[in-house]
Amino acid sequence: MTPVQAIIAKELRGYFVSPIVYVVGAVFLFIFGLLSYLYVGFAGAQAIQLMQMQQGGMAQINLNDLVFRNLFASMRIVLVIILPILTMRLFAEERKLRTFEFLMTSPIRIHEIVVGKFVSVFLIYLGLVGLTVLVPTVLMLFSDFDWNPIWTGYLGMVLLGALFLSVGLFASALTENQIVAAFVSFGLLLTIWLIAGLGGLFGDTTAGRVITYVSYMEHYERLVRGLIDTSDLLYFGSGLALMLFLTHRVVESTRWK
Amino acid sequence: MSKILLQGIWCSFESGATPLSPIVHTDTTFVIDVHNITKRYGHHTAIDRVTFSVAKGEVLAFLGPNGAGKTTTMRILTCFMPATEGTARVAGFDCADQPLEVKRQIGYLPETPPVYQELTVAEYLTFVGRLRGITGPKLSSALDQSIGRLELGSVRHRLIGNLSRGYRQRVGLAQALLHDPPVLILDEPTVGLDPKQIIEIRELIKSLAGSHSVILSTHILPEATAVCQRVVIINKGRIVAEDTPEQLSARLRQSEKVSITLKTCPVDCEMKLRAIPGVLNVFPGQAGGSFLLECELGRDLRDEIARVAVLSQWGLLELRTVSMTLEDVFLQLTRHEDHLSEPPEAAVSMVVAEKTEA
Numbered sequence A: 001m002t003p004v005q006a007i008i009a010k011e012l013r014g015y016f017v018s019p020i021v022y023v024v025g026a027v028f029l030f031i032f033g034l035l036s037y038l039y040v041g042f043a044g045a046q047a048i049q050l051m052q053m054q055q056g057g058m059a060q061i062n063l064n065d066l067v068f069r070n071l072f073a074s075m076r077i078v079l080v081i082i083l084p085i086l087t088m089r090l091f092a093e094e095r096k097l098r099t100f101e102f103l104m105t106s107p108i109r110i111h112e113i114v115v116g117k118f119v120s121v122f123l124i125y126l127g128l129v130g131l132t133v134l135v136p137t138v139l140m141l142f143s144d145f146d147w148n149p150i151w152t153g154y155l156g157m158v159l160l161g162a163l164f165l166s167v168g169l170f171a172s173a174l175t176e177n178q179i180v181a182a183f184v185s186f187g188l189l190l191t192i193w194l195i196a197g198l199g200g201l202f203g204d205t206t207a208g209r210v211i212t213y214v215s216y217m218e219h220y221e222r223l224v225r226g227l228i229d230t231s232d233l234l235y236f237g238s239g240l241a242l243m244l245f246l247t248h249r250v251v252e253s254t255r256w257k
Numbered sequence B: 001m002s003k004i005l006l007q008g009i010w011c012s013f014e015s016g017a018t019p020l021s022p023i024v025h026t027d028t029t030f031v032i033d034v035h036n037i038t039k040r041y042g043h044h045t046a047i048d049r050v051t052f053s054v055a056k057g058e059v060l061a062f063l064g065p066n067g068a069g070k071t072t073t074m075r076i077l078t079c080f081m082p083a084t085e086g087t088a089r090v091a092g093f094d095c096a097d098q099p100l101e102v103k104r105q106i107g108y109l110p111e112t113p114p115v116y117q118e119l120t121v122a123e124y125l126t127f128v129g130r131l132r133g134i135t136g137p138k139l140s141s142a143l144d145q146s147i148g149r150l151e152l153g154s155v156r157h158r159l160i161g162n163l164s165r166g167y168r169q170r171v172g173l174a175q176a177l178l179h180d181p182p183v184l185i186l187d188e189p190t191v192g193l194d195p196k197q198i199i200e201i202r203e204l205i206k207s208l209a210g211s212h213s214v215i216l217s218t219h220i221l222p223e224a225t226a227v228c229q230r231v232v233i234i235n236k237g238r239i240v241a242e243d244t245p246e247q248l249s250a251r252l253r254q255s256e257k258v259s260i261t262l263k264t265c266p267v268d269c270e271m272k273l274r275a276i277p278g279v280l281n282v283f284p285g286q287a288g289g290s291f292l293l294e295c296e297l298g299r300d301l302r303d304e305i306a307r308v309a310v311l312s313q314w315g316l317l318e319l320r321t322v323s324m325t326l327e328d329v330f331l332q333l334t335r336h337e338d339h340l341s342e343p344p345e346a347a348v349s350m351v352v353a354e355k356t357e358a
Helices: A003-017 A019-055 A063-087 A087-094 A100-104 A110-132 A134-143 A148-174 A178-202 A206-214 A217-224 A230-254 B001-015 B070-077 B100-105 B119-133 B136-149 B165-177 B197-207 B221-227 B245-252 B270-275 B304-310 B326-341 B345-357
Strands: B030-041 B044-054 B057-062 B085-090 B106-109 B185-187 B213-217 B229-234 B238-243 B256-262 B281-283 B288-294 B317-324
Touching: A003 A019, A003 A110, A003 B119, A003 B221, A019 A063, A019 A110, A019 A134, A063 A134, A063 A148, A063 A178, A087 A100, A087 A110, A087 A178, A087 A230, A110 A134, A110 A148, A110 A230, A110 B044, A110 B100, A148 A178, A148 A217, A148 A230, A178 A206, A178 A217, A206 A217, A217 A230, B030 B070, B030 B185, B030 B270, B044 B070, B044 B085, B044 B213, B044 B229, B044 B238, B044 B304, B057 B070, B057 B197, B057 B221, B070 B085, B070 B213, B106 B165, B119 B136, B119 B165, B136 B165, B165 B185, B165 B197, B197 B213, B197 B221, B213 B317, B229 B245, B229 B326, B238 B245, B256 B304, B270 B281, B270 B288, B270 B304, B304 B317
Parallel strands: B057 B213, B057 B229, B106 B185, B185 B213
Antiparallel strands: B030 B044, B030 B085, B229 B238, B256 B288, B256 B317, B281 B288
């Protein structure tokens, strides 16, 4: 087992011993289920309306548009609120409990610590997202829809989550207080969200396009609509790399204080 | 190291057949070599031009009041933080340039035992071993050995969060010893232990001497005398003394001291004691009948004092020489330093008294 694997194993163990994963997981799955139920309910109501208008003919409703697109779009805000709770402990707790000094004096490199911690929380997130596939699977039994945009939606949710987790990891490295870490990442995520609105104010100018590109909103929306664009994948990849790099710098800088 | 070697080879090429020895510096006798390190936090100087070295197999105590710079020095040696100036080398590796190599040579116990409360003792030590790249059967034997050494067998599968302070400290020590490092840096290793455990840990550290180089910091002075061959006393970031415990007390002793206890002590006994040639001063002790005699350096006056006491029929109950303890040395050195930098307490209180009168 390499040092990175050892860190991943230890972090996973830490998550499952503490109540965080259970609480966050339960809330996440409950909200996902509730939103699915609501959107399916709306779709059902629309179908009944359509049937009444068409006088007895079978109404075809599009679950992809009415349920899944809305569902994935709504998950953005859920992720903004929930993921900082998952990441807040990663570095802040080490610093609070003075195990940070132990990690920094172990013969491992800082990027190994950063990557190990990120991968551990990402695996937990993947597990939670994996459980939500239950919803489309159950719906498949009762209706017919196109799986492809659902897979791209899931890809979007995974990429968006990875970006959010890296922002949370960065915030956690800034402080030894977990609450502060959670709030800082919450603030950062909302800011990057709202930047999209700022880009809208500039309209279709170069500045407007650049600002809109910085926000994750349109990149995520395209994936939810079923479009896989390399520029969007590049956005998530470079954003993730940038945040992990910044985390590395922050951890490194604590040595100089 | 390799850089220096290469330089040496290069030089030998240039100058033909000149020997390598003047250029290659392979001083293997010192495992830890600290040269003029200074650490500043903004305007505050935590340690100021500290220089010392530790030989292979030697146990060195770092003594000093709180905030003297012990932990800072240890953090520089373990590559947790870089020094502002100066060089520190561990096992031939430079702390600034080859931190990973240095970290591999060191077992480090920080001030607070670095334990994860959510892991059991065995899980934690397994994690530590893996971070250090120990795997497979080697890991399990290292685990058994360090658990055995620190008598953690009974708590092996318990969560560290549920253990007492003393056990956590021992788990921290087990962590430092796990990979059997040539260099051990222990920041107050006996804090939080009960007296029996303190003795056991001291025995353990003593048993490590010879094969391991150990630096331990403490402000428990008998600990330094009990465990260490050499003591470095540090105060306000500066080394104020460095020697063996015995020589330190000998060096600072300005007079021989003899303590006597008498059964009866008439009024004139203090005068008579003072009259003995060689006695410089007589201080009455706290208990009635006991005195502390200051005698000229290098003279043993016990024989003479006993004769006077018996002749005067005082009833001599006790007579012994008083050697200076490390505690006295420590206080003398650290106080001495205070006098240099600050006005003496008496002067301050006089100023205060004058002010209140006015």
